[in-house]
Amino acid sequence: MYIKNQFVQNKLVVHLMEKEQFELLSLSTKQEEYLLWKSNKRKTDIVRVSLKQYDWKRDLSNSVENIEKQAIQKIKLPLFQNHIAFHHIFITDYEPVDSWESLADSSGHTNKIDKSYVYVYGENTEEIDHFFERSNIAGSLDFEVPDNILELEYQTELLKQRINQLHKEAHKEIQAIFNRGKPRLSYLLIALNVIIFFLLEYAGGSTNPEVLIEYGAKYNIAMLEGEWWRVITSMFLHIGFLHLALNMLALYFIGTLVERIYGNVRFLVIYFLAGIAGGMASFALNPSIAAGASGALFGLFGALLFFGIKYPRVFFKTMGLNVIFIVILNIVFGFSVQQIDNGAHIGGLIAGFIASGIVMLPKNKAYMQQLIASVVYLFYVLGVFAYGISNDEVQFNETLQLQRIQELLSHQEYNEIKVIVSESLPYADDFSAELLFYRSFANIHQESFDLAQEDLEKAVSQKPDFEEAWYNLALIYQQTENYPKALSAVEQLIELNSEKEEYNTLYNEIQKTAP
Template sequence: MYIKQEYFLWKLSYHLVANHQFHILYMNKEKSEIWLEKEDKGKWHVVRLIHEVFNWKNQLKRDIDYVQAQIKQNSQLFRGGKMDLHYVYVSEFPPVDEWESLDIATNRNIQKVNIFYLDDKEKESDGGRLYETLQVERPVFPDHLDEVEYESQSLYLKQQLHTLRKKKQKENEQIFSQGKLFFTIILLVVNFIIFGLMEWQGDSTSVLTLIEYGAKFNPAIIEGEWWRIVSSMFLHIGAVHLLMNMLALFYLGTAVERIYGSIRFIFIYFLAGVFGGLASFMMNPQVAAGASGAIFGLFGALLYFGLKNRRLFFQTMGYNLLIIIGINIAFGIVVPQVDNSAHLGGLVGGFIASMITALPRIPGKSSRLAGVLIYIALVSLMAAIGIRNDEGGDYAAAQLQISQELIQQEEYDRAIEVTTTAVTNPDEYEAELLFNRSYAYSRVDELAFAKADLERVVELQPGMAEAHYNLALIHQTEEELNEARTHAAEAARLQPDNENFQDLSDELNNIE
C-alpha cells in the first residue's frame, strides 16, 4: 500500500532527526525525498531517503549515478571531512533482478557507499542493517493503522520535519547575527584619524615618527613602556599598509563581530593584538607597527568558530579562509620586511581569546578557564624571552634603523651617538652600525674616526663593496693613493656593474 511506504519513510526520518541529532540538508515533501546528515567522530554520515519504485537494477544504478553527480555539482554542501553516503530506498517491491551486486564508486570525500532497499518483505532484516550502520535504535512502528491514519500521520510527520528544518535554519541565521557593526567601524575610524595625525605632524614611514607615536620599540619596552604593545596596533607605515589592513579589518571584523557579538569581538581583537605584539617583541628586534596582529587574531576567531561548527564553516567560508591565511603566512615568510611573528602570534592569540570568550549560546566553562591559563602562560613566557633577548644585544637592529633615518635627515651627530651606544652590544649588526657611523663621521669631517670604522667593517665583511669605496675616497682625500687604488679596485671587482666604483678605480689608476 503506497501510503504505508510514505508513512514508513517520514517516520524513520523524524526518528533520526528528533532522537539522534541528524540535520536536514534537503527535503521534498511532494517527491517524498529527504537528505539527512550527522557528524560522528570526525566523519560525516549523509543519508538520502526516498520513496521510489525501481523495477530493474539499471534503474536503481541510474538514480545513484544521478545523485553522485548532484553531490559533485553541489560540493560546497558536503565539505568539512570524510563522508559515508547511505542510500535508503523505501518501496513495496524490490527490483526483479539482483541489485545487491551494484558497484558504486567512491572518491576522496566519499569513503563508503551503502545501499539499503527497504521493500515490505525486507524491512525487518535490511532495516536492522541500516540501524546498526547508523548506530541508532529501531523506531517503533504501530502494527495496525488504517489508510486514513497512515495519511494523517504522514502529513503530521512532514510538518514536524519542516518545522524542525526551519528551526535549524533560523539557528544558523542567528549564528551570523549575534552583533551589529559597531566596534569594527570605530576601529576603522580611529586608525584613519591616527594615521592622518601622523602624516600631518610628520611622516608615517619615518622610524623616528613611529617611535614618537608609540610603535613597538623594544629598547623602550624594556625600559618600562609596555603600553607600546597596544599603541603600535593603531599605527601604520605608509598609506598602502593602512589601506591593506583596514580592508582586511572591514571584512574580517564584519564576520567576527556578527558571529561573536560586539563585546566578544573587541575583547578578541585586543587580546590577539597584545599576543601578536608580544610575539613580535620576542622574535623581531626591528621597530614595528600595524594592526596586522589583531587582524590575524580575527582569522584565529573564525578558525575557532570552524572548530565548533565544522559543517557550517566549510559550507560558508572554510576553504577560502584557509587559503587566505596560507597565502598571508607564505607572503610573510618570503618578504623579510613583513613581521610574520606578529601575524602568527595574532593568529594563535585570536584562537585562544575565542576559547576564553566562547561562542554565544554555547557553554564552555572548562575551555574558557583553559584559555585563560594558556593565554597568561604564553604572554608571560614571550615577555620573559623578549627581555632576555635584550640582554644578548638583540636590539641593535632597531638602533640601526634609527641611525639610517638620522643620516637621511642629515642629523649626523645624533646618528653617531646612536651607533656608538649600539656598538657596545652590536650582536650581528656590528658591521652595518660601524658603516653608518663612519658615514656620519665623514660628514662632520672626522675622517680619522671614519677610516677606523671602515677598516673594521672590511675586516668583518670583506664583501661589502660600499665600505671599500668609501675607504678609497678617504685615502684619496689623504693622498694615500696606493691604499685608495687597492680599495677602489676591490669595490669595482665586487660590483662590476656600478659605474661610480669603476670610474673611481679608473681615475685613481690614471694618476701618476
Template sequence: MYSFDYMYWNLIKTLSKRGLEVVKAPVSDEETWLEAKGHVPYDLIRIYRKDIDFRQALVFDLESLAERADRIRIASGQRKLSILTIYLSQEAPVDEWQDVVNHPIQDKRISIVPIFIDQSGVEEEFTKVALALNLKLSELTDQIVERSEEEVEHIKAQVLAEIKNSEEERQRQSAIFQRGKPIFTWFFAILQIIMFLLLEISGGSQNIETLILFGAKVNTLILDGEWWRLLTPIVLHIGFIHLLFNTFALLSVGAAAERVFGSFRFVVIYILAGVFGSIASFIFSPYLSAGASGAIFGCLGALLYLAFSNKQAFLKTIGTNIAVIIILNLGLGFTISNIDNAGHIGGLVGGFLTALAVGLPEEKILLKRIFGWILVTILGGGALYWGVHSQTL
C-alpha cells in the same frame, strides 16, 4: 496505487541523508526543491510528483521552470544555475513526449536536465537518476513496490519530521552569527582610516620618523620602556595598499567575529590579539612594523575557536573559508618579503587563546575561562619576558 507517492517521499529522504538540503519548508505533496551544496554536479534538484497526461503540460512546465530558474539565479547572484528536475508520473503522456526530455534546456545562464519516470520505465529512469546524483541504484530501486496509503503517510511523516529538525538546526547555527552587530568593527576601521590620514598629513604613512612618532613598533624603543608601542601599531598602516587590504579584511573577518562573540568580547579579542601580534613581531622581527594584521588574524583565531566549541556549526558555516584564508595568508607571508608573518601567527594564537578566555556568549564553564586567562597571561607575559631578556643579553 501509491507506489509513486512513496517513491517521491523516499527520494527526498534518500537525498537528505546524502547531505542535500530542502530549500524551503514546508514541503508539499507535489513539488520539492533541494540544494546540492557540492554533493552532486547540480546546483538544485527539483522533484515533481504529478501525473502528466499530455505533452503540452510537460512543455509548459519546463518553460515555466526555465523562467523560475532564471529568477532564482538572479536573486542568488549566480552567473550560472544547473537544475536536475525529476518527474514522477504514474502514466506517461498519451501523445508523443520523449523529445521534450531528450533535449535538456541549455544556455549560457540556465541548464535544466529533465528525467521522466513513469510506470513503464521505472528502473531504467532510476538508473539515470542514480548516475546523475552519484547514488547506488539499490537505494532507489528497492522501493519500487506497491505501497499502501498508510505506508505513504508513515514515510511522509518521517521526512517532514527530519526536515523540521534540520531547519531548526540551521536556525540554531545561523543564530551563532546574530549575537552582535559589527559596531566596533566599523569603529576600528574608521579609526585606522583617520590615523592613516593623520600620518599622511604629518609627513607620510611611509615616512619612518612619522611612523615612529605615531607609535609604530620599534624594538629598541620598547626596550627603553615604551610598552605602549605593543598596542598603538594596531591602528597604523604603511601605505595606502596596506590600509586598503587590512580595512577590507577587518570588515569581513572582524564583522563575523563580532557577530559570533558579541561586541564586548570582540573588543577584548581584537586588542589582545593585536598585542600578541606585536609581541611576536618584537621577538622575531628586528624591523619597524605597524598594521592591524595581527588583530585581524586574532579574529580568525577566535573564529577557529568556534570549531572546538561547536564543531558541527563551524564546519557547516565558515569552517572551510576560515581554513583557506589562514593557509593562504600565512603561505603568502612566507613567500613574500616585507610581510611580518611572526605578527600574523602571534595574533592568530592570541585571538584563539583570548576567545577561550572570554568564551562564547552561551558558554557558562567558569573553569574553562579561568584556564584561558591563565594561558593568555603565561604565554603572553612569558613571551614578552623572553623577548626582552633575549635582546638585552
C-alpha cells in the same frame, strides 16, 4: 500501500533529525524523497530516504550513481574525513524484479565516497535495522502503523509538517549564529584607524620612521626601555595608504563577521588580546619598526577557526574552506616577502584562537575550558616576551642599533654608543663597517685616537669604498704625524671620488705639513 510507505518514510526522517541530529539537505516538491547528512568524528553519513519504485536493477543502479554525484557537489565536507558512507533507503511495496543484492554493499560512485549501501524496505522490514547498525545509530526505530486510513493520512501529514518545522528551525539557528551582535565596533575601529592615519600624514607622513616612533609604532629599543604600551598603539598606525586600505578592507569583512558571531564585547576582547600578542611576537622576531592591525586581524581568523571547531558543520557549509585558504595563503606570502611581519601575523592568529577559548561563543558555557585558555594565553604571551628579551640576534640587530646610534649622536652620548657597538658587532652581517665607524667617531670625540684608528682600519678593510671612514682615518694619521699613511688614505679617497674638492684640499694640506 503508498500512504503506509509515506508514513514509514517520514517517521524515519523525523527520527534522524530529532534524535540523531541529521541535517536535511534537500527534499522533493511532494516530499517523495529526502536527503540528509551527519558528520561526526571524521566520519560522514549521507542518507537518502526515497519512495521511488525501481523495477529493474539497472534503473536502481543508475539512480544510486546519479544521486551520489549530485549530492557530493552540494555538501561542503569538513577536512580530513576518513570515511564517507552513502545510504540509499527505498521504502517500496516490492523489490526490483532482477537480483539487486550486489548494490547492497559496494564502493561509492565518486572518489569521495568510500561505501555505498542500498536498502529496500518492503517485505524485509529489517533493512532499517541494518542501516542503523552501519551508521552507528544506537537503538532502533519503534513505531506502529495506524490501522485506520484516515488516521494514517493525518499522522503522515503531521510528520511532514514536523520535518518542515525542523528544517526551518535549523535554518533559523544558523541565521541566529551569525546575528549575535551588530558590527558597530568594527566600524568604529575602521574610523579610528583612518583618522589616525591622516593625523600621521599631517604630522610628516605615515612612512616617516621618526613620525611612526613618535606616535607609538612598535620600536624595540623604546620597548626595552619600558614603553610596552606600544604593542597597543602600534595596532592603530599604518605605514602607507595601501597598508591601511588592505587592513581596513579585511576588518570590514572579517571583523564584522566575527562581531556578528561572537557579539560586541567578545569581539573586542579577541581583537585586543590578539593584537597585543601579535605585537609581542613582532618584538620577539622582528627588529624593524612595525605598525598595523595585522596581528589583531589574524586573531580574528583564529576566532573563525575556533568557531569552526565548535560548529564544524556550519563552518564548512558557509565559509570554512575559504577561511583556511586565506590563512594559509597569507602565511605562505608572509614567508615569501621579507617586508611582511609574519611573526605578528602568526602570533596574532594563535592568540586569537586562544582568546576565543577565553571568551567562548555565546550560549556556550565552559568555565573550566575558559580558565585553561586564560592560563594558556598568559603563558603564551609571557613566553614570547621572555624569548624576545633574550633573542640577541633581534634586539642587537645592526639596522636597529644604527638607528639608535643616530639618536644618541644628537645627544652626544658617546659612551652609550661604544657600548651598543660592542654588543651589536657579534650579530652584524652587512653593516659591521658602519658600526665600527660610529664607535671610532665616539672615540675621536673622547680623544681616544688609537682606538678610533683601530676601528677605522677594520672598517676600510671590510668596506674599501667607505669614503667617510677613509677621510677620518686620514685625519687621525695626520693628527699623529703618520704622514705616509695619511697620504695613502687621501689617495684612496681621491681614487674613489676625484671630483670632491675636500679630498684634494686635504691631500695638499698633508703634503705641505709632511717632512
